[in-house]
Amino acid sequence: MVNTDLLRKLDAAIAEKNLLKHPFYQDWQAGKLSREALQLYAAQYYRHVEAFPKHLRVLAARTEGPLQGLIRENLAEEENPAGPHPKLWRDFAAAVGVGEDDITCCPALPGTQAVVQKFREICGDRPVAEAVAALYAYESQVPEVATTKVDGLKKFYGVTQPEGLAYFEIHEEADKAHRAAWRGWLEEHADGNEEEILKTANEALDALWGALDAVHMAKPTETH
Template identity: 45%
Template sequence: MVQPNGVVSIIDELIRDRSLLKHPFYRRWTAGTLSADELRDYTGQYYAFESALPQVLSVLLSRTTQPEHRQAILENLWDEEHGADNHAELWLRFADGLGMDRTSVTGAELNPSTRDLVDSYRETAQDAPVSAGIAALYAYESQLPEVATVKLAGLDPYGVPEESRTFFKVHAHLDLEHSAAERRIIEDAEPDEHEAAIAAAVRSLDAWWSFLDAVDSLSERSSRA
């Protein structure tokens, strides 16, 4: 039997092994060597996940019975979706800073890996134990503070104005709170849910790497055009 804190330790080790910052696409972002077209393509693809996240959280909230867990998920959902500065809107402001038409972002043609990423979260939220759905979120959101900080530092070569960088500034600190709450929910999981939580984290990490593989391949597609 895996001990409660052992589940999170296993997931944390998986995250370290498949850290998103190790992916070539993010390494090139950090180095400032992405083309403007690559960054715009990524922006349209990522919006599909960002706009779907409140729905994923809503499903998990509807399936959660423990009050403290419901409160944590509700706070995450509130942060994502409330008000004029909701996170999808902040992402669109980033697109504004790249000179993109918003309809090209909201109506972007999704590649198969992006669709698989979004589907993986929706399916896990709906069909797996709630703790597994939370583990899928944790596998991503626990990385976001560092990822957002690194991305923010790598935006200077692209001339993105300060008002279009808010999405990254917010996630550099907010997901410290979200991932800490997710960690507690995973630790509270019943023993028979541990394997599902680990599997969900693996699926999440695999989906994110596939997503980045797909956007990273734009340079190869462009060179063949």
């Protein structure tokens, strides 16, 4: 089974809601973010980064065979003892002036809560094909987003130390493999209601966009 039509529709949805089109990332690329906005982003988005391995673990427990292997490989990278990805994110946060206490004490904005809850629901409760489509919709964008972030951090925001960039530099390459793996599985094995698969992927895309909305639209009094 080759699901070329499904993938075409998924790719069209991803292109339409590509995160690099979001005003927050547009401002990032143009050097227009205030330091406070960057700090708020670092504190808020950590919740998604920290929760992501948990989502993968839950999904892995619901699968078997080659797909479970793909998920466990992804999870092993996330939890690499030499550099767990949540720790690498905290290093980035520190590089823009956000300490551990700032991350812990900063209340989650509604959009931040929503993206964590949405991926938890999708990976825990939705049909497996829908969960994989959602992960593809997310991780397929990460390499280009990561490159843009690294460029902006170096050029505009004074972040040049390796530890401040490591999270993004790792994802520039790692998620190219993840993108190919999710796509390959969907192409050969995705069975189920195509309409529901696309609906779930769009829900994930909307939640990711909403997490950026939350930071972009936050009032100055909400920044840290």
